[in-house]
Amino acid sequence: MLKTSHAAHRDLSLPIEQPVTRPDTKAQVVIRPLPAQARFSLRLNEADLEGAQTAAGVTLDIPINTRSGSAERSSIRLGPNEWLLTGPYDDAEVIASQIDAALSGRFYTLVDVSHRNVGITVSGRRAAEVLNSGCPLDLAEAAFPTGMATRTLMGKAEIVLMRLDDTPTYQVECWRSFSTYVRDYLIEAAREFEPSIA
Amino acid sequence: MLLVTCPYCGPRPEIEFRCGGEAHIARPAEPSKLSDKEWAEFLFVRTNAKGVFAERWNHAHGCQRWFNALRDTASDRFIQTYKVGEKRPDRTPGQERL
């Protein structure tokens, strides 16, 4: 069972008992829950970006709907004045203090949403098709290359979708209370290509 | 699927958006000086245009910004979208700029 309680600690990942995949490498789509991460929602006026292009080791001054950084730390620009910042779970306090230092004197809000979101990766040759079963975005190479990241929909749930690499690997971030729905939706869609998925 | 061009995100599927009704309706500067009839008109009475109509739209499941759009209510075609604060473009159906 997935834990969807509001009281869930932020260090809980999506507790799926086993990876939703076949162990061999020929799998056409692999769905995997991600371990806990530190996540922050940052709001900052576009005009205040001047002189604060980077903060906490990531670049803020990137085009809307793109992602920069590494697996370790990343910034996702969801709108003109909104970012989702991610990092290792244990770095939460460090990231917050680094943002404070970088943006001091500016008006901004930084909210810890680590426990609010759950991350799931969808990778493999058929990953885009699986996602498109519930997401209306054009995920073709030209429209959604590696580095793209945006808020959108998966079925009836709002998600943040990012493309991490050319495998391709996509990361789906959804709210914890929607995570059973999103996971089951993805698994249902993936069965078309991987009938062994339970 | 109908695509709506968000001024911030570009063309995106319609289901990510919410319509917020008629655009460019200024709130009266001194509501207390209005009669009930005038206040009711500000609150409730809207243009029921057939043809080009300026509406507020919100990219609710995307960047979550509000923006304005010129839409042809007869054909449901979006003629142009523009940011809040920008002047209403002067366009007619067939002059789509997306």
Ligand SMILES: [Zn+2]
């Ligand atoms: Zn948008």
